[in-house]
Amino acid sequence: MILIDTHTHLYSDKFSTDVDEVIARAKKNKVHYFFLPAIDSEHTQSMYDLEKKYPEEIGLMMGLHPTSVQKETYLSELKHVEEQFLQRDFCAVGEIGIDLYWDQSTLEIQKQAFRHQIKLAKSKKLPIIIHCRNAFDEVFEVLEEEKSTELHGIFHCFTGDLAQAKKAIAYQMKLGIGGVATFKNGKIDQFLNQIDLKHIVLETDSPYLAPSPHRGKRNESSYVRLIAEKVASLYAVSLDELAAITTKNAVEIFKNFNFGN
Known part of the structure; x- marks a missing residue:
């Protein structure tokens, strides 16, 4: 069995003292690949180092x-992104999108970015990896x-309703399912099994959004297995089958990554 964490911030300072142990625990729980989204230029070197x-x-x-899209710096930050692509290859453009939870005043420049x-x-x-928080309408407007x-x-970190899930899929997006699927008030567990598994990938978004029973604590990539177990139960399939399908889906998205054997 192979699981993939399609979204984890392993370069975060939350892992500065034990990232090797975190990765070892993940591998022990069959999580063998980790995809790291960028935030801004301040985090680039730590990503490269890891x-x-x-x-x-x-x-x-x-x-x-999107939360790093600020009036004074976003143009230079976008230039930084372009410069990195001139120097090397990446697996995706992300994470990008719109976040209106923290700051609604930057909506227009968030859309522009x-x-x-x-x-x-x-x-x-x-592929693009979309961050959407309190901004489904705005994200869909740009996607259209x-x-x-x-x-x-x-x-990424899909938390919408069934109609929004279907709309995201219509734009050729897979749904990144993480710890929220295990929350009692997460709601997506109420309809997720109505979405074909070919549209689902697994993620942690660690160190954020740890699944139950670790909610409120630091999240880590080994918890993909807990998420996989929950999703498998929602679809009434075995863990092995769930892992095989979601791993295949992730491999399809990250086509230019060498998954080895």
């Missing part, structure tokens, strides 16, 4: 996180403007 240490297990994305990075992804035929055969990716 990838250098685990080149066969870690795949990197590059992008500007989102569009810019979608165009970048399409030009490179790469940019929809094309090249547009595809993952709707």
Whole structure:
């Protein structure tokens, strides 16, 4: 059995003292690959350092996180993203999107940055990894403007309803399912099994959003197995079958990563 954490911030300072142990625990729980989304230029080097240490297990994305889209710096940050793509390859453009939970005043420049990075992804035929918080309508508005055969990716940390799930899938997005699926008030567990498993990938978003019974504590990639167990129960399939399907889905998204054997 092979599981994949399609979204984890292993370079976070929350793992600064024990990242090796965290990765070892993940492998022990059959989580063998880790995909790291970018945030902004301040985190780039720490991502590169971790990838250098685990080149066969870690795949990197590059992008500007919507909460890092600030009036004074977002243009230079987008330039940084483009410069990184000139220097090397990445598995995806992400995480990008719109976040209206923390700051609604930056909506217009968040949209601008989102569009810019979608165009970048399409030009490179790469998937996008979408961050959406309190902004489904706004994200869908931009996706509608940019929809094309090249547009595809993952709707990271999906927390919407069934109609929003179907709409995301219509834009060739897979749904990133994480710890929220295990929450008593998470709601997605009420309809998730109505979505074909071919549209589902697993993630932790660690160190955030730890699944039950670890809710409120630091999340880590080994907990993908807990999420997988929950999702398998929702679909009434075995853990092995769930792992095989979601891993296949992740491999389809991250096509330019060398998964080895």
